[in-house]
Amino acid sequence: MPGKDDKQYVHAVALVSAFLFGASSLWRIRQISQERERKARSGQANPLTVGYVREGSVSRRCMRALAPSTPYLMSFLRGLEYPCDPTIRPEGFIALCVAENKLVMDVLSDRLQHSSATQAAFSDPTVYCYNSFLGLPVARQAAAYFLAKRFLLTEQQHEVTLDQALRRIRPDHIGICAGAGAALNSLFYLLGDEGDACLIPAPYYAAFESDMSVVSGIIPFAVHMANPTTGPSESELDLAYMEAKSQGLNPRFLLITNPNNPLGIIYKRDVLARAVTWARKRKVHSIFDEIYALSTHEKYGHGFESIIKILDNKLDDDVHFVWSVSKDFGASGLRVGVLYSQNETFLVGLSNLNVFSGVSHPIQMVVSELLTDDDFVDLYLDESRARLKQSYLICIEKLEEMVLPFVPVEAGQFVYVDFSSLLPEKTVAWEQRLSQLLIDYGRVILTPGESQRERMPGMFRICYAWVTPDVLKIGMERLSRIVGKIRRMDWSDLNESSLAGVLAVGFDR
Amino acid sequence: MPGKDDKQYVHAVALVSAFLFGASSLWRIRQISQERERKARSGQANPLTVGYVREGSVSRRCMRALAPSTPYLMSFLRGLEYPCDPTIRPEGFIALCVAENKLVMDVLSDRLQHSSATQAAFSDPTVYCYNSFLGLPVARQAAAYFLAKRFLLTEQQHEVTLDQALRRIRPDHIGICAGAGAALNSLFYLLGDEGDACLIPAPYYAAFESDMSVVSGIIPFAVHMANPTTGPSESELDLAYMEAKSQGLNPRFLLITNPNNPLGIIYKRDVLARAVTWARKRKVHSIFDEIYALSTHEKYGHGFESIIKILDNKLDDDVHFVWSVSKDFGASGLRVGVLYSQNETFLVGLSNLNVFSGVSHPIQMVVSELLTDDDFVDLYLDESRARLKQSYLICIEKLEEMVLPFVPVEAGQFVYVDFSSLLPEKTVAWEQRLSQLLIDYGRVILTPGESQRERMPGMFRICYAWVTPDVLKIGMERLSRIVGKIRRMDWSDLNESSLAGVLAVGFDR
DSSP states (O other), rough: OOHHHHHHHHHHHHHHHHHHHHHHHHHHHHHHHHHHHHHHTTTTTTTTSSHHHHTTSHHHHTTTTOOOOOOOHHHHHHHSSSSSSSBBTTTTTEEEEOOOTTTTHHHHHHHHHHHHHHHHHHTSSSGGOOOEEEEEHHHHHHHHHHHHHIIOOOOOTTTOOOHHHHHSOOOOGGGEEEHHHHHHHHHHHHHHHTTTTEEEESSSSTTHHHHHHHTOEEEEEEEOSSGGGGOOOOOHHOOOOOOOHHTTTTEEEEESSSSSSTTTOOOOOHHHHHHHHHEEEHHHHEEEETTTTTTSSSSSOOOOOOHHHHTTTTTTEEEEEEEEEEHSSSSSGGEEEEEEOHHHHHHHHHHHHHSSOOHHHHHHHHHHHHHHHHHHHHHHHHHHHHHHHHHHHHHHHHHHTTOOOOOSSHHHHHHEEEEEEEOOOSSHHHHHHHHHHHHHHEEEEEEEEGGGGGSSSSSEEEOOOOSHHHHHHHHHHHHHHHHHHHHHHOOOOGGGTTTTGGGGGGTTO | OOHHHHHHHHHHHHHHHHHHHHHHHHHHHHHHHHHHHHHHHHTTTTTSSSHHHHHHHHHHHHHHSSSSSSSTHHHHHHHTTTTTTTBTTSSSSSEEEOOOOOTTTHHHHHHHHHHHHHHTTTTTTGGSSOOOOOOOOOHHHHHHHIIIIIISSOTTTOOHHHHHHHHHSOOOGGGEEEHHHHHHHHHHHSSSSSEEEEEEESOTTTTTHHHHHHTTTEEEEEEOOOGGGGOOHHHHHHHHHHHHHHHOOOEEEEEEEESOOTOOOOOOOOOOOHHHEEETTTEEEEEEEEETTOOBSSSSSSSOOOOOOOOOOOOTEEEEEEEEEHHHHOGGGGGGGEEEOOOHHHHHHHHHHHGGSOOOOHHHHHHHHEEEEEOOOOOOHHHHHHHHHHHHHHHHHHHHHHHHBBBBSBBSEEEEEEEEGOOSSSHHHHHHHHHHHHHHHHHHOOEEEEGGGGGTEEEEEOSSSSSSSHHHHHHHHHHHHHHHHHHSGGGGGGTTTTGGEEEEEOOOO
């Protein structure tokens, strides 16, 4: 389908042009910053004085907003400039570093563009006017229903009435925010003070650091575990807490992503219940990011239980929940996040803070209708599970062939792979060299463990839902060829010419 | 039309229920806060220690987010519970305190719900994916075109091509934000540091204080003028600057709203040019909020010139521009603001900060199509001008009858009225008493001057575009009757029974 391919290309080019200014400016700013820092060290200017900032024409706190939200953004942008296309550009770049599920986009797009609800969303006078900045009443009610049905009352899934749902989850306790990132920012801002710390089981989603620091100034602090796939034990949490304290930090949050990104696993009920007990003992807020909750690969028996259910909805003032349509509905572009908290003081603050993070009312109407359309949601999730699993199988078939260990996936759009056997030494420098080798000669971009605060060098996250299965196959075959070469050759001999065959994948099928 | 009335009532009730939780919580929190403060003063607890905040389960900075964004919000909410309706509830409350133009909503709603662009906005795969957080390329381009055509190249309005427009205003310099409030918050956050001050010609829009302080911690500082309608002179700016300095503040911003809210006037070109020259000399950022730019009451000869035009588009690093669809298109519910700045360091920061204030992509598509549909925009603005003027005339006819002085309006949805002749003493206490009298016995809610940092007690803003002309007529007649009573009676005799006739308006027509 050349038409579709062209469209993808145009889309990619548009995205590039969108980012390009940012990237080039960033580069220039980094240069300026570095020069200023050098000057500062040599006593010529102090980059942190008001005078300097005036001259530099932005504020001191702007400086912490200048870094890209993920460290691998530049590589990703490079990849977008010349993306792989099985038909016309099989040698192009393949970005396997973006946790965005594009596999089911057609199903959602069909639903929304042909829905009478979409048109209706622009006819209701309510949508043009001011309303509560916590969200339209209809949207908060729809979100409460959705959380009750899909997260709390999952056993009686087919019998949940609106009445039942709203008796358990109060719409008053829901905030509709411009994405999960905005929801997290608000939690960190309104529940923590500048310089407080947040414990996060590592490895973790790279952009969390940006989400909590850019505005809120919260310091991320990794919780390392003997076995990250089983989640943190109380003693591991204690250890991290003590370490943070010994560094003069004030741990005020525990942030848990379940199902986990980047591991693709689901934490057991007991682990989470104990983590909350631990946090409550330490007077630490727990934030549960469950944005992959409905992306389990199996419909039944996956073992996922929301914290809302585990605590029997007793979140109290100190447990908070975040979900969005970005991951489970592959719709990050809609910018709709759902925040659930029973901390009513926090919610009053949110009603003001959310003036800056409100979601467009017609979109709130459209999403409300979507979340309460049980038949469609069931159908969509079935399709999503099937397609995620299909792409996951493409991935691991090749990983098994390469004899690369990975964490068996229970949910999500990524698999966490151990490439460490390929590194001559287990160091970050070698991980970076491998990462660059994959980009330069394989044109495959993965998320390096380092950016996710992984302690063991050589771990990479592979996102398998951002590209089509065809492109994924090419990417995995390229990885396989590179891995073969690395195993057979000296690193000093790995270069453009010795690895030339890698990019022939797709041409030679 | 009882059907329509019912719908309005349902809408109002929905709005009430949306706010009610916030309002009641707010009340409770204020009580708690006050008690804590009392305890703190008596040494029992310090409300600003971390320990207290932990117990209180929110952060210190959450406390500054607890106040409502406008001081008159509670009265407005009270009014919403029982709104006036000429047919079925002529004695209901009439809110003339909200600057939201509902008069042309039908025209916009018709356009958007029947547009093929609306459906198309949900079919383009781009809308479901991540993109630049400064906005979709298409939206930034549309906004650049719109600013070039409607703000910069206004003389050659009918000849501006896309090419011409984009050569003057670069889409790279545009940020699409979740409303003008979000745009302002980002400017204050990224260009100023906590505790810096912002000079604002007074009287000014009450919620500016919240916009700049809740997250950014910028301190509003009123610039008082001999004649507010002519705008600040250099010596008045100097005086305010010195005053701020003498109070230990660091003035870093000058915020100008043109056309002005609440005055409804348009500043002259020279005044603005001189203000920018002054700000540049003082190394102060100028922010121009021009959200009422296209709401002039006359199509030609109104004298409005955008700062973009006045400076011949040379904004440089220190002049910044904000516009949104909220006022000129009566669409605050769409939450779409446009930020234009040539400060590229700032824009890099914004691309990260806007992760929390991104606009839903389908809405960006819909608005892009709207802003570039010249024929519709022309038609819409003609209609908007006509309806605004009609309601304004209803207002001032009655004001003239009451012999209450007002500032003759050139643009916007409000008129600034001098009720001071009714006050026995020119004090804030008497202004508050008059305001309460109007609410209690006239069920008319105006915006008091005090909330807009007006120095002279007795000034009120009347917003005439939030209610229908019929409701407006009832409201103005009630005002007229109250004013008559106040002039004829002793304040001690003004009570429910002596003012009973006021609410008979509408019944007795």
